[in-house]
Amino acid sequence: MTELGTALSAMLFDDANVLLHFRDWFFSQAGNILIALIIFFVGRYLIHWIQHIAERLMTRAQYDAAAMSFVSQIIYYVLLVGLILICVSQLGVPTTSFVAAFGAFGLGIGLALQNNLSNLASGLLILLFKPFRAGHYISVGDVEGSVQSIQFMNTVITTKDQKRVYIPNSQLTSNPVTNFTYMKERIILFIFDIGYDNNHHEAIQVLKDVFAAEKRVLNSKNMEIGIREFGDNSVRIGAFARVKTGHYWDVYYAIMSNVKDAFDEHNIDIPYPQRVVHVQHVKAASVEPDMALHSETNNLKS
Known part of the structure; x- marks a missing residue:
């Protein structure tokens, strides 16, 4: 370090030509330097103004706080780099080499961190187009749960059994994602099995009474309900209940419990899976020759 300091001192103070060249350049470019400084400070103000306008627009569009911060920082740094290049160009320094250097650097980084x-790009698309937000309940692949946060590289999902799953953002933009919270109302499909010996008209009326008693069911008066199929062991009745999204699971569990009580009260069977087994009896006469042959074989061996 001492040798380096000595060399720099010798270059700056012993070689008067360096100082003279710097002085001549400074005085010749004094106007451009002043203009570059003015451009820089005015440009910084304009960048902050543009950043503020962008944040206001995103606030009106109800973007997430994470999206606003992310986009705001990108706007700031991109415009700042452009401003620096303009100032450098004003000083007479060719910016072609800088642009080429930035391009080569960006290409190398892009290949290394593809x-x-x-x-990162997928996270930006998620934050901009909002297929889901923090707090939404989604399903992607085998993972289902509430979105905890949307990060630059991953989206954090908390499952019902309190597991935190980190899913790369690129998978969320390249695979189907089911958003259960996006709509204000949802349809619950109920399937109820009754025995073939039961009166299905009575069963359907009992189900209508159960749905009518549940005030959180929004379409109890005109609900779509009827026999959906004839199964191997039961008649299957389907019902489509419309509820608010926030009431989905509460209504589901309440209806299932109330239907079981109502079926028990009206002696409507919920059949178990059944199999009919036919046992074929073999005639004794057809067995006797085999038994005699077996006896004969044993006698020969003895």
């Missing part, structure tokens, strides 16, 4: 950049 998957990460894909996740």
